[in-house]
Amino acid sequence: MNRELIRLIIGQFFVHTCMTGTRLAAPLLALRDGHTPGAVGFLLSLFALTQVFLALPAGRYADRHGFMKPMLAAIALAxxxxxxxVAFPRFEVLCLSALLTGAGCGISIIALQRHAGRVAHEASELRQIFSWLSLGPAIANFLGPMVTGLIIDHSTGQAGNNLSYRIAFAVLAL
Known part of the structure; x- marks a missing residue:
């Protein structure tokens, strides 16, 4: 596997970690602020909503512009x-945050899969590349929520205040 593909997988890993960490912090903050389970369910559904509507346009955009522009857009969205x-830890803003990070994650996956399919020259190489591609989201699904939870618990010594959530969102943004 070439260096470029490894860099791309690492980039996709960080975008996915950003989304999965936000997918933990946003509902916890909403519940802490007294929002209903129905409202939190709605918030969680927003992480996937933009992916539904952006899948085809993101694929077309990647076909027209290559890999780098969609990946930069995904990073910017996340x-x-x-x-x-960080700036506005309120429910309405968390809904927008869910839409943006979900969109970034979806666009990065589409762009990366398109690119990976084009760099493979034979079936065995394609299987190997997609095996490596599957590791990024799998590790991100583990590390994003775990690290976010630890940050919220231990960043200020008080898990119930907004500062601990702001610190978690800031670390995810980085």
Missing amino acids: FAGTAIG
Whole structure:
């Protein structure tokens, strides 16, 4: 596997970690602020909503512009989604954060899969590349929520205040 593909997988890993960490912090903050389980369920559904509507346009965009532009857009969306959580940790903003980080994650996956399919020259190489691609989201699904939870618990010594959530969103943005 070439260096470029490894870098791309690492980039996709960080975008996915950003989304999975936000997917833990946002509902915890909403519940802490007294929102109903129905509202929190709605919030969680927003992480996937943009992916539903952006899948085909993101694929077309990647076909027209290659890999780098969609990946940079994905990084910008994920960063913006977590950065607004730092600035405004309120339910309405968390909904926007869910939409943005979900969109960033979806776009990065589409762009990376398209690119990986084009760099493979034979079936065995394609299997190997997609095996490596599957590791990024799997590890991110573990590390994103775990690290976010630890940050919320231990960043200020008080898990119930907004500062601990702001610190978690800031770390995810980075």
